[in-house]
Amino acid sequence: MNYPFDLLYRVKKPASYIGNEYNLVKKNPEGKVKVALAFPDTYEVGMSNLGFSIIYHIINSREDALAERIFAPWIDMEELLRKRKISLLTLESGKSISEFDILAFSVSYELNYSNILTILDLCGLPLLSSQRDGLPLVIAGGQCTSRPSPIIPFIDCFAVGDGEDIINEIIDTFKEWRLSSKDKSELLIALSKIDGVYVPGVSKTVRRRVIKDLDKAPYPTKPLVPNTEIIHDRAVVEIMRGCTRGCRFCEAGFLYRPVRERSLEVIKKLSSEILKATGYGEIGFLSLSASDYSNLGGLARYIKEELIPSHISVSIPSLRIDTVSREFYEAIGEIKRGLTFAPEAGTQRLRDVINKNITEEDIFKTMEIVAREGWETVKLYFMIGLPTEKDEDILGIANLLNSIKERYRKIDLNVSVSLFVPKPHTPFQWVRQITPKEAEERIRLLKGKLNRKVNLSWHDPKVSLLEGILTRGDIDVSRAIITAWRKGARFDAWTDRFSWDIWEESFRENNIDVDFYLREKSLSDPLPWDFVDTGISKEFLWNEYILSLSGFKREDCRKVGCYNCGVCSG
Amino acid sequence: MVFVRVEYRKFGPLVFISHLDLIRCWERIVRRADIGVSFTKGFHPRPRFSFSPPLPVGFEGERELLDIGLERPCLDIKNRINRAVPQGIYVNNVFFIQHSDLGESVIGGLYNFQWLGGTDRSKLEEGLRNLGLQDWLYTSEQLTSVGISNFKNSLSVPLLFEKGYPSPKKIVELIDGTGEVIWLRLSRVQLLER
Incomplete structure (x- = not known):
């Protein structure tokens, strides 16, 4: 163990700091490029992140490099570390970050931004790149790097898109630089030449990196097995990356194009290796939309004939009920006791606007299956604040749920409502985000009309407000992030830690007009993420936006042909 | 089976x-x-x-x-x-x-606390007694008679499961006393069977 032994007796979750997972390899650092991988959330969240696990695996597969991990310490641990003047230590060797060449953040959620600062500070590093000279080089990858402006001042170099190839090229470039130079600015210039890398102050634009063939991509077959329960505590095989359903609100649907499938053969091979190496009793098949996997029948047979008899249970998130074959149902149907699905909007008109191709008929067909299988609970997701939304759309949610409840009295309906955050690089990037006050009014309207037996819960609209600002923000927002962090903002994604008051004060003190980031934009307005080219053309997104306003639907491009979004041509 | x-x-x-x-x-x-x-x-x-x-x-x-x-x-x-x-x-x-038959046969355990820094054994013993656990807290003399020695910074106590035990956090608090303990080892040395 790396921290003084008694320290762990004084924190709430000591198991988050012990490391020592099964499959852990401790490497001799001699002569290697030493990378500290940092996840700006708890151990339990970070260890559930597939991207983090893939990058860790790739670096440690190299003979000339090593990766060790750090996570954001919980509040009690942070206090103790500060009190005793101990810096953050890696789980593997217990070294402080000053002994590493590269500090690499995995940033997949804006509400983790304040934790980036906690980690930098507890590592003894200045928060601003401009105040850090020498090593470690601080880099970042993950979903947020497609709109990185608010964290640009903290990070030396961003990796945009699929990280599998970029991380290797960064390490190669670093090795070469180390042999010939000690000047960090030369390193940054060399890094900026890598496809998919953005170096603030050097690069002008960056094009999202895409790996072509998932079958050839490296994948962790001996993942670490945490000693304490993490959020997704199971073996994971990614079966498909990308989604072409074209839901206009969905960031992942645009950011991970094009669709790339892993072949069933490779899925089987990975699954059996991982299960053997870890001893997991459960496996999850990961994708944005499992129902669209071409060989779903083959996957079902594999589950039924090989996994179930080996006492392995299976979870398949993002499985739509509407397209599932009968065979699939027989294979996995009984594994699930509940079902989750997301109509997102309450009226057909609004579902057409956002291109969520689900009809009321589909919803009732699904409920029919749920009732027949004897499942007890259904969880439904809706958003409010979608473009063109009117009171009748909110009432539509209530009507829909009431009629489901009336027909299926025995099934528990749990409904979760969130406030729509219009995301960069989607057709709705120009749309206004509604205020928390409007959101509260619409929730009140919904509550008033909803059958009391339907369990309704909703996200704090102020959390979505902050998410909107940090997602759509420009470089000025970084000042408020520092201020908020100084005032104590930590783990903003955790409802018990979130404090809008801190953030509001911080925006005010830095003269940041919050409304500026949330208001509607026009095609000619510059957007803070314009310099990131995701491969999807702005014209395509704008056309989609205009089409959405009249409720013009788009079918899946894999079924009806190309719409020229730009991704596949490049 | x-x-x-x-x-x-x-x-x-x-x-x-x-x-x-x-x-x-x-x-x-x-x-x-x-x-x-x-x-x-x-x-x-x-x-x-x-x-x-x-x-x-x-x-x-x-x-x-x-x-x-x-x-x-x-x-x-x-x-x-x-x-x-x-x-x-x-x-x-x-x-x-x-x-x-583990559920029925095991009724308690012999616990041992060792530490450096912080308070000494008598303070911990006293603290544990104050938690209302005096019933099963053997005196050092009794333990010595069955071959268990308790040193200044070490305490061995048999605890019965039905009586519950103090949380480790509480034990650390008691051991800290006025100063802070710098090293400690809490262990269950063996299970006591019926």
């Missing part, structure tokens, strides 16, 4: 995992060790286990017990398991048994 009784140590980093974590950990160990474990029925199959009463988080266990149901007897179980454990679990001994 046969049962194998596993006597193991839980130590090092793993003292900080909870009993539920330990169960998950053992499920994965026996799957990796491939010793022909018997599983429960249903769509979330789990190995048939019976554990000795939970160790509090923060405690080392020197001789913990676990009964595992097997489909059939398996050779070389001890080595197979010890090749599949994470650092912090180690099997001392295994033996086959006919019936698993």
Whole structure:
């Protein structure tokens, strides 16, 4: 163990700091490029992140490099570390970050931004790149790097898109630089030449990196097995990356194009290796939309004939009920006791606007299956604040749920409502985000009309407000992030830690007009993420936006042909 | 079905995992060790286990017990398991048994606290008494008579499960006293059977 032994007796979750997972390899650092991988959330969240696990695996597969991990310490641990003047230590060797060449953040959620600062500070590093000279080089990858402006001042170099190839090229470039130079600015210039890398102050634009063939991509077959329960505590095989359903609100649907499938053969091979190496009793098949996997029948047979008899249970998130074959149902149907699905909007008109191709008929067909299988609970997701939304759309949610409840009295309906955050690089990037006050009014309207037996819960609209600002923000927002962090903002994604008051004060003190980031934009307005080219053309997104306003639907491009979004041509 | 009784140590980093974590950990160990474990029925199959009463988080266990149901007897179980454990679990001994009766037979444990810095033993003893645990708190003299020595910075106490035990956090607080303890080791040395 790396921290003084008694320290762990004084924190709430000591198991988050012990490391020592099964499959852990401790490497001799001699002569290697030493990378500290940092996840700006708890151990339990970070260890559930597939991207983090893939990058860790790739670096440690190299003979000339090593990766060790750090996570954001919980509040009690942070206090103790500060009190005793101990810096953050890696789980593997217990070294402080000053002994590493590269500090690499995995940033997949804006509400983790304040934790980036906690980690930098507890590592003894200045928060601003401009105040850090020498090593470690601080880099970042993950979903947020497609709109990185608010964290640009903290990070030396961003990796945009699929990280599998970029991380290797960064390490190669670093090795070469180390042999010939000690000047960090030369390193940054060399890094900026890598496809998919953005170096603030050097690069002008960056094009999202895409790996072509998932079958050839490296994948962790001996993942670490945490000693304490993490959020997704199971073996994971990614079966498909990308989604072409074209839901206009969905960031992942645009950011991970094009669709790339892993072949069933490779899925089987990975699954059996991982299960053997870890001893997991459960496996999850990961994708944005499992129902669209071409060989779903083959996957079902594999589950039924090989996994179930080996006492392995299976979870398949993002499985739509509407397209599932009968065979699939027989294979996995009984594994699930509940079902989750997301109509997102309450009226057909609004579902057409956002291109969520689900009809009321589909919803009732699904409920029919749920009732027949004897499942007890259904969880439904809706958003409010979608473009063109009117009171009748909110009432539509209530009507829909009431009629489901009336027909299926025995099934528990749990409904979760969130406030729509219009995301960069989607057709709705120009749309206004509604205020928390409007959101509260619409929730009140919904509550008033909803059958009391339907369990309704909703996200704090102020959390979505902050998410909107940090997602759509420009470089000025970084000042408020520092201020908020100084005032104590930590783990903003955790409802018990979130404090809008801190953030509001911080925006005010830095003269940041919050409304500026949330208001509607026009095609000619510059957007803070314009310099990131995701491969999807702005014209395509704008056309989609205009089409959405009249409720013009788009079918899946894999079924009806190309719409020229730009991704596949490049 | 046969049962194998596993006597193991839980130590090092793993003292900080909870009993539920330990169960998950053992499920994965026996799957990796491939010793022909018997599983429960249903769509979330789990190995048939019976554990000795939970160790509090923060405690080392020197001789913990676990009964595992097997489909059939398996050779070389001890080595197979010890090749599949994470650092912090180690099997001392295994033996086959006919019936698993851990739940009824184990009634308590002998606990040992050792530390450096902080307060001395008499203060801890006093603190524990004040928690209302005087019933089972043996005096040092009584313990010496059965061969257990308590030094200045060490205290051994047998505790019965039905009486409950103080939380490790409370023990650390008591040991801290006026200063702060710099090193400590809390352990369950052995289980007490009926």
